[in-house]
Every structure is written in C-alpha cells, then in structure tokens.
Amino acid sequence: MSHRNAPLTETGRLRLARCVVEDGWPLRRAAERFQVSPTTAQRWADRYRRLGEAGMADRSSRPRTSPGRTPTRTERRIIKVRLLRRWGPARIAHFLHLVPSTVHRVLTRYRLARLSHLDRTTGRVVRRYERDRPGELVHVDIKKLGNIPDGGGHRIHGRARGGRNSSAHRDPARPRAVHGRPNLGYSYLHTAVDDHSRLAYSEIHADEKKETATAFWQRAHAFFTQAGISIERVLTDNGSCYRSRDWRDALAAAGIAHKRTRPYRPQTNGKVERFNRTLLDEWAYARPYRSEAERRQAFPQWLHTYNHHRGHTALKGQPPASRVPNLTGQYS
Known part of the structure; x- marks a missing residue:
C-alpha cells in the first residue's frame, strides 16, 4: 500500500519508468506528465533499470542502522524489572x-x-468482558466501612485529635475499645450492579447477615424490574449470607440462577469491585464529613448522579442510564 502522500502508485511508477527507459522520454517531460519532480522521475527510472517491475514496490522506511537505539542489554533489564x-x-x-x-x-x-x-x-x-444485554448478569457485593464519629474524625482533626474525638463520642451501646482503640462500629454497603449497563442499586445497613442481604436483594430486584430489566443470573462471592438457604430460596423463587466466584478471586466480580472503588473515591472519602449521618445523607444524591449523569469510561463517556431506556427519571 502506497504512502497516503505518495504522488504515484506502483502502476504510475511503472508507467513513468517505462516512458523514460523504454520510450526514451526526457526526464523533465516525464516528470511534468506524471506531476513529480525530475529527481523523482530519475529515481524510479534507475530502480526500473536495476530491478524491473519488482523495484516499483514500496520499501520499508526503517533505517538500516539505529545508532541511537537503546542497547539490547538495557531493554532486557527494563523488561525484567517490569515483569x-x-x-x-x-x-x-x-x-x-x-x-x-x-x-x-x-x-x-x-x-x-x-x-x-x-x-x-x-x-x-x-x-475484559461485557454481557450483551441488561439483566443477563448482575454483580452483588458488600463493602464494609468504618463509621465517622460525631464532630468528625482524623480527616478533619488529624490523627491524634481525631482518635480522642472518636473516644469522646463513642456510643455506650457499641462495643468498647480494644487495646485503647475506639470501636465506633461499621456500615455495610450492599450493592448490585448490572454487568451490561453498570446501573447500580445500593443500600447502607448495619450488618451483613443473611436476612439483611436477602431483604436487600428483593428491593434491588424490584428496582431493576421497574427499570425494565429482567435478571437472569446473579454473581456473588462466597460470603456466608450468599450461601444461606434464605438467599438461595429468594433467587429460586424468582427463577434467577446463582453463580459464585472462585475463592480468593475477587476480580471475577470485577464490575461491583470497581464500583466500590469509585464509591470510596467519589463519596465515602470525597470530602471530610463531620458525622456518619452527614455522609449517609449524601449517598442517595451521589448514587443518582452515578446512574444518571456521571460519564462512565466503559460506556464511551455516557452514564449507565443511557443503556436502560425504561429507567424512570433518567433525564431529571
């Protein structure tokens, strides 16, 4: 294939060379006829004399030698360190x-x-993979987050003062400190993400028990159904709540197949794992909250923005709602 700026194709070069070599045209006349310089006409004529038609083909522009290239030994060291x-x-x-x-x-x-x-x-x-249609596979996972003390933690007051503030505002109903460290408890984010559209449904709960996980799934299933998504399969890790009879019966009643990841392979559930990372960066740790209640109040709006307005790189800059035409409120 000729270079995009080449004035002659292989056929044009051959015609020019034959005009000069076989028909005896002067170089300047041949150059004017084929709209190239006399130097170019001379080059193709000389190459035709030496190589015939084979000389009209494109050649590699790579130099015969590259004295400035990185030595092979150095390249091997770079590759070794990388691997x-x-x-x-x-x-x-x-x-x-x-x-x-x-x-x-x-x-x-x-x-x-x-x-x-x-x-x-x-x-x-x-x-990387992506399912062909919404609902073909939904990823489900639970993310554990430490609660923020009233008045703010170390992100506002620093490590030393933040720790004292955590102790001063400890809820008497919560477990006492262990080895001098305050125990404020945890929040558990139960999340379901559709593989094809990346549409997410998430709730914050106080535990990860089987009853909580099962009740969350029933609400998540209703959310996806309302959006016009018929769920076929659900992928989870091997947590005890997902191995329970309650979870199994809830999926079986809806005719949904359950698939679990291989042990110690969280990347298999990569869509929801990536959502969790985005959630931490853009909501949980996005700004210094002064209480756990304040952070939780910001969550519904962030989730709405993620589903309806935030561009997703895997969706060519479009939000998940762009792949779910029946999702209510996607243009709000």
Missing part, C-alpha cells in the same frame, strides 16, 4: 537511572500491557 516488580515507566527509569520516555518506548515496542490491564495478584492480562 518482576510490575512498576510503571517512571519507577523503572529511576531504578535503572534512565529517562522515563526511554522506558516507555521500550515497553511499547515489546507490547507489554499497561499496569491497569493486569491482575494485581498474578500479573496476567485481565480479559
């Missing part, structure tokens, strides 16, 4: 006393995957 330590170009460059741009070029040349595309535990490339 063993899974560092980015900047850290590898500092470790090997190189320039980050040089390390980046080597990693790109050998097509080593980005760190964001690798499984953190095994270092293998993560095979």
Whole structure:
C-alpha cells in the first residue's frame, strides 16, 4: 500500500519508468506528465533499470542502522524489572537511572500491557468482558466501612485529635475499645450492579447477615424490574449470607440462577469491585464529613448522579442510564 502522500502508485511508477527507459522520454517531460519532480522521475527510472517491475514496490522506511537505539542489554533489564516488580515507566527509569520516555518506548515496542490491564495478584492480562444485554448478569457485593464519629474524625482533626474525638463520642451501646482503640462500629454497603449497563442499586445497613442481604436483594430486584430489566443470573462471592438457604430460596423463587466466584478471586466480580472503588473515591472519602449521618445523607444524591449523569469510561463517556431506556427519571 502506497504512502497516503505518495504522488504515484506502483502502476504510475511503472508507467513513468517505462516512458523514460523504454520510450526514451526526457526526464523533465516525464516528470511534468506524471506531476513529480525530475529527481523523482530519475529515481524510479534507475530502480526500473536495476530491478524491473519488482523495484516499483514500496520499501520499508526503517533505517538500516539505529545508532541511537537503546542497547539490547538495557531493554532486557527494563523488561525484567517490569515483569518482576510490575512498576510503571517512571519507577523503572529511576531504578535503572534512565529517562522515563526511554522506558516507555521500550515497553511499547515489546507490547507489554499497561499496569491497569493486569491482575494485581498474578500479573496476567485481565480479559475484559461485557454481557450483551441488561439483566443477563448482575454483580452483588458488600463493602464494609468504618463509621465517622460525631464532630468528625482524623480527616478533619488529624490523627491524634481525631482518635480522642472518636473516644469522646463513642456510643455506650457499641462495643468498647480494644487495646485503647475506639470501636465506633461499621456500615455495610450492599450493592448490585448490572454487568451490561453498570446501573447500580445500593443500600447502607448495619450488618451483613443473611436476612439483611436477602431483604436487600428483593428491593434491588424490584428496582431493576421497574427499570425494565429482567435478571437472569446473579454473581456473588462466597460470603456466608450468599450461601444461606434464605438467599438461595429468594433467587429460586424468582427463577434467577446463582453463580459464585472462585475463592480468593475477587476480580471475577470485577464490575461491583470497581464500583466500590469509585464509591470510596467519589463519596465515602470525597470530602471530610463531620458525622456518619452527614455522609449517609449524601449517598442517595451521589448514587443518582452515578446512574444518571456521571460519564462512565466503559460506556464511551455516557452514564449507565443511557443503556436502560425504561429507567424512570433518567433525564431529571
């Protein structure tokens, strides 16, 4: 295939060369006829004399030698550090006393995957997938968060004062401190995320018992049904609440298949795990809250923004609601 700016195709080069070599045209006349410079006409004519028609084909623009290229030994060291330590170009460059741009070029040349595309535990490339339709698979998980004391914790007052504030505002009904550390209890975020649309339903509860998880799922199922999504399968981890008879019966009554992840493989439930990370960055730790109640009050609005207005990179910048036409209030 010719270069996009090449004035001649292989056929045009052959015609030009034959006009000069076989028909005896002057170089300037042939150059004017084919709208190229005399130098170009001379080059194709000479190549035709030496190689015939085969000389009219494109050649690689790669130089015969590259004296400025990174030595092979250095490239091997870069690749070795990347595979063993899974560092980015900047850290590898500092470790090997190189320039980050040089390390980046080597990693790109050998097509080593980005760190964001690798499984953190095994270092293998993560095979991304997406179900073809809403409801084909829904990911369910529970995220545990420490409660914020009244008046704010260490994010507002600092570590030392924040710890004293936690002790001063400890609820007498909660368990006492262990080894001098205050125990304010935890919140448990029960979440369901549709694989295809990334539409999420989430609630905050005080525990992760089977009764709580089952009741949450029934409300989540109603939410997806109202949005026009018929759920076929649910994927969870191997938590005790998801292995209970209550959970099994709730799914069976609705005709929904239950699938569990392999032990110690949370990336299998990656859609909801990624949602949890976004939730921490953009809601739970997004600003210094002065109480647990204040943080919980901000949650419904954040969840609405996530579903209806926040662009999702996996959806080409569109929110999850863009893939669920029947979702009520998506244009509010």
